[in-house]
Amino acid sequence: MTFSDVLRQRYRDELQALAEAGLLKQERTICSAQGAEIVVEFPEGAPHKHVVNLCSNNYLGLSSHPDVIDAAQQGLLNRGYGLSSVRFICGTQDLHHDLERRLTIFLGTEDSLLFPSCMDANAGVFEAVMGEADVLIADRLVHASIVDGMRLCKAQQDTYKHSDMAHLEEKLQFHQDKRARLIITDGVFSMDGDLARLDRIVELAQRYDAMVCVDDSHATGFIGRTGRGTHEHCGVLGRVDLITTTLGKALGGASGGCVSGRRELVEMCRQRARPYLFSNSVPPMIVAAALEVLKLVQAGTERRDKLEVNTRYWRRLLREAGFDVKPGESPIVPVMLYDARLAQLMARDLYDEGVYVVGFFFPVVPKGQARIRTQLSAAHERHHLDAAIEAFVKVGRKHAVLGKSRQELLELVGP
Amino acid sequence: MRWAMSIEVPLPEGAEPSPSERDALEALLRAMVDLSHPDAGAWRATARRLEADGWQLRCRLGWIAEARRGRESEQAVGRSRDEAFEELLTLTELDQPAGHSA
Numbered sequence: 001m002t003f004s005d006v007l008r009q010r011y012r013d014e015l016q017a018l019a020e021a022g023l024l025k026q027e028r029t030i031c032s033a034q035g036a037e038i039v040v041e042f043p044e045g046a047p048h049k050h051v052v053n054l055c056s057n058n059y060l061g062l063s064s065h066p067d068v069i070d071a072a073q074q075g076l077l078n079r080g081y082g083l084s085s086v087r088f089i090c091g092t093q094d095l096h097h098d099l100e101r102r103l104t105i106f107l108g109t110e111d112s113l114l115f116p117s118c119m120d121a122n123a124g125v126f127e128a129v130m131g132e133a134d135v136l137i138a139d140r141l142v143h144a145s146i147v148d149g150m151r152l153c154k155a156q157q158d159t160y161k162h163s164d165m166a167h168l169e170e171k172l173q174f175h176q177d178k179r180a181r182l183i184i185t186d187g188v189f190s191m192d193g194d195l196a197r198l199d200r201i202v203e204l205a206q207r208y209d210a211m212v213c214v215d216d217s218h219a220t221g222f223i224g225r226t227g228r229g230t231h232e233h234c235g236v237l238g239r240v241d242l243i244t245t246t247l248g249k250a251l252g253g254a255s256g257g258c259v260s261g262r263r264e265l266v267e268m269c270r271q272r273a274r275p276y277l278f279s280n281s282v283p284p285m286i287v288a289a290a291l292e293v294l295k296l297v298q299a300g301t302e303r304r305d306k307l308e309v310n311t312r313y314w315r316r317l318l319r320e321a322g323f324d325v326k327p328g329e330s331p332i333v334p335v336m337l338y339d340a341r342l343a344q345l346m347a348r349d350l351y352d353e354g355v356y357v358v359g360f361f362f363p364v365v366p367k368g369q370a371r372i373r374t375q376l377s378a379a380h381e382r383h384h385l386d387a388a389i390e391a392f393v394k395v396g397r398k399h400a401v402l403g404k405s406r407q408e409l410l411e412l413v414g415p
Numbered sequence: 416m417r418w419a420m421s422i423e424v425p426l427p428e429g430a431e432p433s434p435s436e437r438d439a440l441e442a443l444l445r446a447m448v449d450l451s452h453p454d455a456g457a458w459r460a461t462a463r464r465l466e467a468d469g470w471q472l473r474c475r476l477g478w479i480a481e482a483r484r485g486r487e488s489e490q491a492v493g494r495s496r497d498e499a500f501e502e503l504l505t506l507t508e509l510d511q512p513a514g515h516s517a
Contacts, residue, residue, distance in 0.1 A: 140508060147510050159508045 022340065023363070028356075034063040034253060036379040040356060051356040052384045052391075054374040057249035059222050059331055060303045061379025067296060068252055068289045075288025083281040087114075088270075091281035099287050102294045103258055107220070107228060107245070108237045111266040114287070116279045118217050118246035118257030119145040124273030125213070125244060125259050126153035126182070133179035137171050139163065139196070141189050143215055150184070162189075165200045172208035181210035182242075187230030188218035191365050191373065193332030195223070198234035211265075213242035217257075218332065221250030221297050222304040222378075241265060247286065252293040256282040303378040307331055310376045310385065317389040318374075322402035324409070331376035334360075335392075336369070338406055339413040343370040346395055353391035368410075446476055482507055 018024045031048055032039035038053045062068055075095065085091035096114055103112040115121040122145035126136055134155040138146060141162045150157050158175065160168040168183065175181050183205055185196040198214065205212045216229040220243075224232025227250075231240045242265055247256035259269050269276060297303070311331045318325045324336040337343045343359030350357050350372070361370035396402045401409060426432065432440065448455075462472055480499035482489045489506040493499030 138509070144510075150509060157505055157509060159505060 022344070022361075034058055036061070036377055036381065036384050038356065040351075042351070049351075049354070051351065051354050052380075052388050054355060054357045054376075054388060056253075056375060056377065057218070058253050058377050058379060059250035059307055059375070060297065061377050062250070062293050062296065062303070063253035065252075065293075065296070068292050071292030072254075072285040072289035075285040079284035079288065081285070082283055085281065086278060087276065087281050093281075093284060093287070095284055095287040095291065096281065099291050099294075100258070102291060103260055106294055106298060107243055107260045108231070109240075109243060109260040110263040112258050112260035113266050113269050113273075113276060114282050115257045115259065115273075115276055116282060117248060117255055118215065118244055119148075120275035120279060121244040121257040121259045121273075122146045122149040122215060123152060124149065124275040125242065125269055126150055126155065126184075127274070128269045128272040129242075129265050130155040130180065130182055132156075134182065135175045135178040135180075136182050136184055137168065137175065137210070138184040139186065139189075141191070142184060142186050143190065143217070146184055146186075146215060155182075163194065163197055165197060165204065168201070169204055169208070172204060172210055176208065181205075181208065182213055183210050184213045185215070186218070187214045187216035187220075188223060188330045188332065190218050190332060191360065192326050192334060193218075193328045193330040194326075195219075195230055195233065195328070195330060198230050198236050198240065202234075202236045202239045211241040212239075213244065213261075214240050215244045217244070217246040217249055218330065220245040221293075222307050223330065226301060227297055227304040247282075247290045247293075251297070252286075252289050254286045254289065256286055256290065307376060307378040310378065310380050313382070314374065314376055314385050314389075317385065318392065321389060321393050321396065322404075323392065323396060324404070324406065326371075333374045333376065334371040335374060336371045336406065336409075337401065338368055338370055338409050340370040342399060342401070342409070342413050343372055346399055346401070347372055349395040349398060350391055353394060355388045355391045442476075 015024070028040050028042040029044065030038050031041055034056060035058070036053060037050060039048045040051055041048050056063070079093055079095055083091035083093070087096070100112040100114060104110065115124065122143065126149045130136060130153055132154040135158055136150050136153060136155050137158045137160060138150060139162055140159045156178065158171055160171050172181060183201055185198075185201060187198070188195055196214065201212055204210070214230060216231070219229040221227050223230050226232065228237065229243065229245070231237050231243070240261070242259060242261035244259050245257060248254060259266055259273070311329070311333065315325060315333055318333065318335060326334040326336060337346060340359070340361035343361050347357050347359035357372045357374055359370065359372050365371065393402070400412060404412065465472055475494065478493050478496045478499040480491045480493065480496070480503040482503055489503055491499050491502035491506055493502055
C-alpha cells in the first residue's frame with residue numbers, strides 16, 4: 001500500500017481532531033542549556049525569551065553542571081562516541097560495569113543493569129522475571145511505561161486503587177493461588193507528587209509472599225535522607241526486590257535507565273529483557289557523566305537539601321498567595337485549577353510573564369483535575385522563586401483564582 | 416479451506432435477538448460444525464507444524480469480551496463470560512490515562 005491521498009487525509013483528519021480537542025502537543029524550542037533560567041523560542045520564529053524554568057525534571061540541577069559536562073567530554077575522548085553494538089555482542093565497556101556497580105551501591109541493592117532508558121527498563125523487566133503462572137499487581141496510577149511493560153508480560157495482570165493498602169491486601173489475598181506475585185508502584189507519582197507507602201507495601205508483600213517493584217524515576221538522587229530514593233525515605237532500604245529508575249531526571253538528565261535489585265532478577269533481565277538485548281548500549285559519554293553525577297550526589301547532601309528547602313519555600317509562597325496546592329513533600333508541586341481551559345490560559349500568561357510552566361489536563365490527569373505542575377530544582381535560587389511567585393500572583397489575580405476553593409474555581413469558569 | 420455449503424436457519428417471526436444473543440448463537444453453531452467435522456479446515460496441518468516446532472497445544476472454547484471507546488479498544492479472553500469481563504475490566508483499568516505523565 002502506498003501513502004495515498006486517502007491515507008494522508010485520514011491522518012490529517014485525526015491530527016485536526018486532536019487540535020480541535022486541545023490535545024495537540026507542541027514543542028517549545030529551548031535555545032540554551034537546561035537550567036533554572038532558559039531561553040525559549042515559542043512560537044516558532046518568535047523572539048527568544050528568558051524564562052524561569054519550573055517544569056523540568058532537573059531536580060538536582062546537574063543537567064549542565066561543569067563537572068558533569070567535563071566527565072562527558074572525557075568519556076567521549078577516552079571511550080568514543082558510540083558502541084555500534086548491543087551490550088552482549090561488543091557493546092560493554094569497563095565504564096558500563098563501573099556505573100552498574102556504583103548504582104548498586106547507591107541504591108543499596110544486589111546488582112544493576114543499564115537500559116537505554118527507564119521506559120525500556122519498565123518495558124523489559126516484567127516479561128523477563130514473571131511468567132503466565134504469576135500475577136502482576138500494580139497501583140492504578142503507575143507510569144505509562146509500566147503499563148506497557150505489563151502488557152508485554154504473559155503474567156496475569158491486576159491493579160489496586162491508588163495507594164489504597166486495603167485494596168492491595170484484598171488483591172494479594174485473592175491471588176494467593178498464583179505461583180508468584182509482584183506488586184508494582186511508582187515511588188513518587190509524577191502528577192500529584194505523592195509518595196508510595198512503601199513501608200506498608202513491603203509489609204504486605206512479606207505477609208502475602210509477594211515481591212515489590214518500584215519505579216523511582218522521580219525520586220532517585222533526592223528523596224530520602226541521602227537521596228537514595230523512596231525506599232530510603234520509607235525505611236525499607238534493601239527490602240525492595242526491584243527498582244527501576246532513570247538517569248534522565250535528577251541524575252544528569254541525559255538518558256539511560258536501569259533495573260536494580262535482587263541478583264537473580266537482574267540476571268534474568270540480562271538474559272531475557274528484550275529492550276536490553278536488542279538496543280544499543282548507553283553511549284560512553286553518558287555513562288561517564290553519570291559516574292560523575294553519582295560521585296557528586298554521594299559526596300554530600302547539599303543539593304538534595306537545597307531542593308528540599310526550595311520546595312518548602314515554594315509551597316509556602318503559593319499557599320500564602322492563595323493558590324490551591326496539592327499537599328506533599330516532593331519537589332513536584334501541582335497548582336490545582338480543575339478547569340482545562342483555565343490551566344492552559346494561566347500557563348500561557350505565566351509564560352508571557354517569564355515563567356515556563358505547563359498546564360496539565362485530561363487525558364493526562366483525570367477530568368476536573370486540571371492543574372499547572374511546577375517542579376523545583378536545586379538550581380533555583382531564591383530570586384528565581386520570588387520572581388516566579390510575583391508572576392503567579394499577577395496572573396492569579398488576572399484570572400481571579402486566588403483564595404478560591406475547587407467549587408469556586410469551577411463556578412468561575414462555568415460549564 | 417473452502418466451505419462447501421452453508422445452512423440457513425430462519426428465526427421465528429418476531430424474534431429479535433440481541434447482538435450478544437446473535438453472537439452466542441453464531442459461536443454455538445460454529446462450535447457444533449467444528450466438533451462434528453473435526454477434520455475440516457486447515458487446523459490439523461497447522462497444529463502438526465506447531466507440534467513439530469515443540470509446542471504443546473490445547474484449544475478450548477471460550478468467551479471474548481471487547482470494549483471500544485473512540486480510538487481505544489481492549490479485548491480479553493476467558494473460559495467463562497465472567498472471567499472474560501473480569502479480565503477486560505483489568506485491562507481498561509490498567510491504562511486509565513490519569514497520572515501517566517512524563
